[in-house]
Amino acid sequence: MPTHKIAVIAGDGIGNEVMPEGLRVVQACARRFNIELEFTTMAWANCDYYLEHGKMMPDDWFEQLKDFDAIYFGAVGWPDKVPDHISLWGSLLQFRRRFDEYVNLRPVRLMPGVPCPLANKKPGDIDFYVVRENTEGEYSSLGGRMFEGTERETVLQESVFTRKGVDRILKYAFELAQSRPKKHLTSATKSNGIAISMPYWDERVENMAPDFPDVQWDKYHIDILAARFVLSPERFDVVVASNLFGDILSDLGPACTGTIAIAPSANINPERTFPSVFEPVHGSAPDIYGQNIANPVGMIWSGAMMLEFLGNGDATYTAAHDAILAAIEQVLEHGPRTPDMGGSASTTEMGMAIAELL
């Protein structure tokens, strides 16, 4: 395998604290498995850069990034400095669209050593994927205001669903379901209330299902689906959802397994025409930044997903992914743990402990 070129963007807040640990573990793992990685750090895509330059990224960001194999990404957002919709639309959400990372893949797994907020669940009981559409749908900056500043003020917000966009995420999800022992797919909808886009989503699911006769599927409205994440999370295998619903479910799922601090995510361009982005599900958490107490596991686990993606099926890379997961499980179970998990370790200590196991 050639050397993989990885762009590193720490972003804001605790992104800067968990990134060094992610890199520490990924590098340790790469050494052990003889995987060649080359990292290039970008000092932009953060709110301080915005305050200085009036934009989140340099004008040639696309050119600068487009030839990397992957982007390892911390977290962006610091609302006291820059409103979230400006910082996010100026960075992460651009990557997802411009690099056509139309799959946002988010594992939900109850890990050993993590106290589960749900009663009577043990590791292994919860183990599924949220497959989130990542480029269109409800995340849109189309729309506007009329009668601005008056009592009649009216705001329109457009959601956009395309056949191409819907079909390709459904296909990815059906295929993922097909590859798993349970072969089960759940589609998130809200076609009873959202009367144009969601019936269309349902239609496309029904249209595709016959191509996957061995996959059992069902659909739930997002309200009751969220309820079922809490009441019977062990039922799920692969859950496919629009951009917004996937966003909600992929925070809710990890919450049901104890904490979103350890949850990873992969923003994938399956055709590899542009780099994919690997980032923890958690945000930049300005409130705890500066204390070096953030849990680095989400960042590290995202690094494991990145290695697996780079391997594209190669067994060494899959082994590398599994080795990181095993090290994470070990440290989650026996410590050291950061304060959010009831421990007193620093971000660095937890990261080092995981790296040492490799």
Next chain:
Amino acid sequence: MPTHKIAVIAGDGIGNEVMPEGLRVVQACARRFNIELEFTTMAWANCDYYLEHGKMMPDDWFEQLKDFDAIYFGAVGWPDKVPDHISLWGSLLQFRRRFDEYVNLRPVRLMPGVPCPLANKKPGDIDFYVVRENTEGEYSSLGGRMFEGTERETVLQESVFTRKGVDRILKYAFELAQSRPKKHLTSATKSNGIAISMPYWDERVENMAPDFPDVQWDKYHIDILAARFVLSPERFDVVVASNLFGDILSDLGPACTGTIAIAPSANINPERTFPSVFEPVHGSAPDIYGQNIANPVGMIWSGAMMLEFLGNGDATYTAAHDAILAAIEQVLEHGPRTPDMGGSASTTEMGMAIAELL
């Protein structure tokens, strides 16, 4: 007080099984407290009516209903007969809009005797309200398809937020928070991803907050807010949300307290220019219909909310509400309970047990 005129619409599926129990309890309670109620049953607003007439309701439904004081409503929807967006947009969603029931008030409370899916919670720990905007926002039938039936098919779905619509629900929520001991309000947003409507929502919250200096408020993006419902539900007091976010949170909240089967809701027109609608949060559940095993508590509790609403502050009516709640708590704790709660009682038995305590 005059006689209160109540329209009764059972709807589909288990709506027809829980409604008799709701009526049984409300009537028993009314007798005890000398409250005069007059019920009129409507045989429409259900999917069988649709199959016969090609519409969910008669053309003069508005005229027929508009002078009632309240509508006691079961549940609508039977997707094998009529697609949900047709049955719901042809009934419940019409009531909410045409009768300007802009507040959907949904208590979330951990009740005695209900096994909580969250570890280590006891009755009293979870006790808050979801205040959901109920007439606009993401629930819209505006939009359409372009390039229909081709690979380029594109679907637009409009959300509509008005200053009037946003401000009045925020005002209701701030006032409710102000009336409670904790005086705390949480606003659900997603302004980092949904770039036009949600920043507007945030703006209106910020604009109104200074009018309620004694209310402490915060805001969370819907993804992390859903996670917090699971991880720290005891933190919440009043949660205000758009139509869609409120829908999700008001199923998720009751799930965190054990079951959505017992959750009530009130679709309120606070100015009383048109009738308000009282309905359980659960749906019509075609899968369990016909066995008389549906849990009637959501329907009964909604009846209690209806009495309180009809009293409009009158102490007798508040006492009537509280008496029903006490009877519900008693039966939840000591049985008889329906199968969903681990018992073997029928819908009727559970309803009768609650009525007898009155």
